[in-house]
Amino acid sequence: MGRANKKSGAIRVLGAMSGTSMDGVDAAVVETDGHRIIGFGPSGYRPYSEGERAVLRAALGQWHGPDVDAAAELVTVAHAEALSEFDEVDLIGVHGQTLAHEPRGRGTLQVGDGKGLAQALGVPVVWDFRSDDVAMGGEGAPLAPFFHFACAKWIGATQPLCFLNLGGVGNLTYVDPSFDGPEAPGALLAFDTGPANAPIDDLMQARLGLPMDRNGAVARGGTVEMGALELFLAEPYFSRMPPKSLDRNDFAEMIKLVQELSDADAVATLTGMCAAGVVQGMEYCPKRPTRLLVTGGGRHNPVLMEMLRVSLDCPVEPVEAVGLDGDMLEAQAFAYLAARVARRLPTSCPGTTGVKALVGGGVVSSVANGAVG
Numbered sequence: 031m032g033r034a035n036k037k038s039g040a041i042r043v044l045g046a047m048s049g050t051s052m053d054g055v056d057a058a059v060v061e062t063d064g065h066r067i068i069g070f071g072p073s074g075y076r077p078y079s080e081g082e083r084a085v086l087r088a089a090l091g092q093w094h095g096p097d098v099d100a101a102a103e104l105v106t107v108a109h110a111e112a113l114s115e116f117d118e119v120d121l122i123g124v125h126g127q128t129l130a131h132e133p134r135g136r137g138t139l140q141v142g143d144g145k146g147l148a149q150a151l152g153v154p155v156v157w158d159f160r161s162d163d164v165a166m167g168g169e170g171a172p173l174a175p176f177f178h179f180a181c182a183k184w185i186g187a188t189q190p191l192c193f194l195n196l197g198g199v200g201n202l203t204y205v206d207p208s209f210d211g212p213e214a215p216g217a218l219l220a221f222d223t224g225p226a227n228a229p230i231d232d233l234m235q236a237r238l239g240l241p242m243d244r245n246g247a248v249a250r251g252g253t254v255e256m257g258a259l260e261l262f263l264a265e266p267y268f269s270r271m272p273p274k275s276l277d278r279n280d281f282a283e284m285i286k287l288v289q290e291l292s293d294a295d296a297v298a299t300l301t302g303m304c305a306a307g308v309v310q311g312m313e314y315c316p317k318r319p320t321r322l323l324v325t326g327g328g329r330h331n332p333v334l335m336e337m338l339r340v341s342l343d344c345p346v347e348p349v350e351a352v353g354l355d356g357d358m359l360e361a362q363a364f365a366y367l368a369a370r371v372a373r374r375l376p377t378s379c380p381g382t383t384g385v386k387a388l389v390g391g392g393v394v395s396s397v398a399n400g401a402v403g
Contacts, residue, residue: 039063041120041372042071044153045365046109048127048142050198050278051227051327052086053241054078055112056361059119064369065211067184073358076112080241089129091279093139098129102141109142110150122147123368123392124157125360131170131277137161138170148395156368158393163378168385169275172201175220175382176370177363179205179212185352192312192319193349195360196328198228198278200308203382204315213379213388219316220382221272224307225281226328230300233285243297246333252294254302258287262303268310273384304328305337312342323349325356368392 046057055078059071078086082104089101105127113122126142144157160170178193182205193203200223209217227242234240234248243249262284267274284303288296312322321344328334329348339346349356367377371392378389 040068043121043365043369044116044119045123045361047125047360052083055108057112058358058361060362060365062366062369064373064375067180074115105142121368122153122155123364125364133164133169138164145395155395156371156392159391162391163383163385163389166385166389168383171275172220174363175203175218176212177366178203182207189320190317192322194324196226196326199276200226202311213376218381221274222276223311226304228278246331248297249301249333252298255299258299272314301334309341319344321345325349325359329356
């Protein structure tokens, strides 16, 4: 166990995230009382091998069966390896790996055995963060916005700003830090902007045998095909009012829009689609944000970042510009959310997921006897 700060009410929480890019497990420590960020602790990363990514890809879009079982076992083992490197923590928050997400259909599925991890690591684990939100009519995503609100307070922001996570899917959080808490009406608006790295990574893997377009090198040599971009933006998703969310493969058809293009033009066009989805999504912000802080792997793509800068009328910066860690922000988010679940505080609200009322999602598995909350 860790060393809870009795005076401040803060605990040390270890969060873990395995995102839609399926590159590996991020793990990071946050000291928090469930309201404020008191400080950030150490972090780590356990990459997936190409063989492990193949196991995960085989299970995408499935709800049960041997492929799902294999992915679940892999995710649990990988998390145990990543999380065992840390000590002196009071609580662990594990998001797991999303295999399927249909909030208006079959629900949402994240694999990774939180109960087994609690037993193996000897620390209580909070997991299955999304199911309660979906059961209450919410999208189940995105869940990082309550943490983004705490980050805005931590950096001392006083004016509206946005956080943009560019992982496999892009998601945007509008934060108005003038409110006292994230659950206040008007404090947050959040939604998925559209596909981000996932289709680029998939095309790079299929055509060139590479996991990603590192540093935007392939996109830089290509030209955006405007006809394909216009067809992409004609998708009904973009005219839906937020909150709204996507599954990793919801836009799988977009690959067909670029199948006749050269490698460079295809990657440039997919990159342009990612940026266009963000630009379109920014129009839903209640007030003009003072800045856009970018997290996730997409911030390392200079072509994508430049597309955003030339298309938006506010500064576009990586979150490192305000002292945050863009590689670990989502892992930190689930550490923060775990503290909120343990203290029976809400983790989503109508403005973030469209849920009908405030929801504190998540199952708490104790070391002694499994689920306790």
